Amino acid sequence: MEKTETFKSFYEDKFGERLDILSNDNADFLMIPHDGCIDGKPILxxxxxxxKISFLDGRFVVHYGDKSMETKGTGLVFFDPKTPYTIESLEDSTMGGHLIFKEYYLDTYFRNHINKLPIFSRDHKPIFSLEQVEIEKIITLFDKIKREHNSDYEFKNDLIRNYISELFHFAVKKKPLIKTHTPTDTKTRLAKVFIELLDRQFPIENPGDPFVFRSPRKFAETLGVHVNSLNRAVRGYTGKTTSDYISDRLMEEAIILLKHTDWNIADISYGLGFEDPSHFNHFFKDRTQQIPSNLRI
Structure with missing residues (x-):
């Protein structure tokens, strides 16, 4: 897989000038019309x-994590730094645009971190299809953002943050999510720290820098708890055993690497922490009833 793209490298590759010549505000947020992203280069x-928030019209395939989702018509798509993605256009389109911003552009705006918003949950798709009345509302918001972005108003970024917040809440309200009780007991905190520690090991960008923590016991030792306590906490919070949760996360990353990199099977197996490719093949076949190379045919 390609290395993580930074805000700085994106800007300098797209516009051919150094990011550090911009003011601090403009260096944290960008608005790009859809046709401004069409330069003949594939989106890696x-x-x-x-x-990134993308307002798309037409036919597109959004490759997001280990899934590929086709969207037809007009839609709003939300991307976060945790999940690899690309957008593949299936037909020409000139309507739409993209809002791109750093994490700390909105850091102090929300009471909780924006990656805690339901639309960025791993369990939910990031695409929202729009009805005509909703399309008009989104066009109005994007027009307001564009107008402020191009203005000299001293507090324009406060207004832009308000409009981005409206987009977030529009999406959350449009696709109601099951409300769950989120207690703050010790078991819940332990499960959340485990998940954060697991997610922190991804992406795997180099087979020589492999996935390290693979066993529940290793996680328990790192977190300073008994493995049985960790298992009870994770099962209570996710409905899965600790081993199953780790295995599911490994499978997700394995599919990503098989589909979107040219690494050979051995490199992928070592990168995911398997001692040899045969162990990886057994792991993969046990969960999918097929061998890893089938995903590349």
Whole structure:
């Protein structure tokens, strides 16, 4: 997989000038019309270290994590730094645009971190299809953002943050999510720290820098708890055993690497922490009833 794209490298590759010549505000947020992203270069499948909201019209395939989702018509798509993605256009389109911003552009705006918003949950798709009345509302918001972005108003970024917040809440309200009780007991905190520690090991960008923590016991030792306590916490929070949760996360990353990199099977197996490719093949076949190379045919 390509290395994580930074906000700085994206800007300098797209516009051919150094990012450090911009003011601090303009160096944290960009608005790009859809036709401004069409330059003949393919959009590489990779993670980015910034957030992106895309307003798309036409036929597109969004490759997001280990899934590929086709969208037809007009839609709003939300991307975060945790998940690799690319957008593949299936037909020409001139309507739409993209909002790109660093994490700390909105850091102090929300009471909780924006990656805690339901639209960035691993369990939900990031694409929202729009009805005509909703399309008009999104066009109005993008027009307001464009107008402020191009203005000299001293507090324009406060207004832009308000409009981005409206987009977030529009998406959350449009696709109601099951409300769950989120207690703050010790078991819940332990499960959340485990998940954060697991996610922190991805992406795997080099087979020589492999996935390290693979066993529940290793996680328990790192977290300073008994493995049974960790298992109870994870099962209570996710409904899965610790081993199954780790295995599911490994499978997700394995599919990403098989589909979107040219690494050979051995490199992928070592990168995921398997001692040899035969162990990886057994792991993969046990969960998918097929061998890893089938995903490349």
């Amino acid at each position: 499948y990779r993670r980015r270290n910034f957030y």
